[in-house]
Amino acid sequence: MEKFxxxxxxxxxxxxxVTAGVTTFLAMVYILAVNPNILSAAGMDSAAIFTATAISAAFATLIMAFYANYPVALASGMGLNAYFAYSVCIPMAEQGINDPWKIALAAVLCEGIVFILLSFTNFREKLVNEIPQNLKTGITAGIGMFIALVGLKGAGIVIGSESTLVDMGHVGTPQFVLAVVGFIIIAVLNHYNVQGHILIGILATWILGMIAQAVGWYQVDVEAGVFSLFPSFHGGFLPSKMNFFSFDFAWIGGHVVEFITIIFSFLFVDIFDTVGTLIGVASKGGLLDEEGKLPRAKQALLADAIGTCAGACMGTSTVTSYVESSAGVVAGGRTGLTSLTTGVLFILALFLSPIFLAIPGFATTPALLWVGLLMVSSIKNLDFDSDVADAVAGFLAFIMMPFTYSIANGIMFGMISWVLIKLFTGKFKEITGIMWICFVLFGLRIWTLM
Incomplete structure (x- = not known):
């Protein structure tokens, strides 16, 4: 281990x-409860999602450990899983398309392949550097708002309304009350720097829910979609089968532009997630070189891209580097041994599937709200006094994601508005090749929606 x-x-x-690896695992293991809840909205089997999430996280994290030797763990990305379920699959299902998640998995696979190819070029650097900072900030904050809205909806805190579009749900329901309590628990634990505060918040909310069921406050009604909160061990502890290679490429033939747009949206968010996370974690661990660059960046990016392809083949949304890895770095993690430890723990977690699968949606709401809070906090970096194109693009990206219930729409309106305003304000020369490509791609997407 010393030499390797x-x-x-x-x-x-x-x-x-090893201590750092355990710390990272505790900080991000909540994804094993959250991902099945989110992706099941796409019509996928929760048990299969759990297995795919755990194995793909272990696989990608071990690649990062042995190939890049960095203390960075990977798993199905928050925001990317929400885009997969709510922006891609649900609209397709509403159009009458059967098993749209198979098309979405095909898009994730293609995105991963493109990411692998781009890892050998400087395109990713161009994409990161040439997208206006305000737009990147607006996209990050918008995804946070979207994730928070998904969590609020899952607990019945926010509901639909014919008169006001949205409204507050019934305050007296156990789902509403316990979700709020769980969020407060996470906030308090974070204040005291308790490791694994998100996981503890989820488990505490779930346990309080089981108590509520035991005393009769939480009423089980299977027909209404309200299930028992107590785990069932009838199926044993063996992992469920995954949706191996469940791709649908047949739909693509008649929807090329739409499919390319989906791939680009996955790729865009994945690249910024990955690069931002790697730089952030490396900075916190003092792993950057004298010029502020990340040594072995190509290996780290390849580990991320390979993890995405593997995750798609196993049946889960885009696998990406986790910012929670910074918890392990703060605990002293500096090498791939930290990631090796985390990867092994994800494999062991496979045999706890009955427990993770019994965690209800309202118990994961506190985690979604907390992740949303962390992402929305970037809005403080949005410069509203800058160039009008930058300000408007960042603003539209921020508001269009939650208000149209689509991450892709936020990216699309942000980029198109930036290019158009630059054109009409006489700043044609400031439009880079990357932004022209994005403009044309999303312009074609709008045309297909008309």
């Missing part, structure tokens, strides 16, 4: 690395 992971060279040791 270069522990002494990175001023660390086995005990510190």
């Amino acid at each position: 992971f270069k522990l002494k060279e990175n001023n660390t040791d086995v005990r510190t690395e």
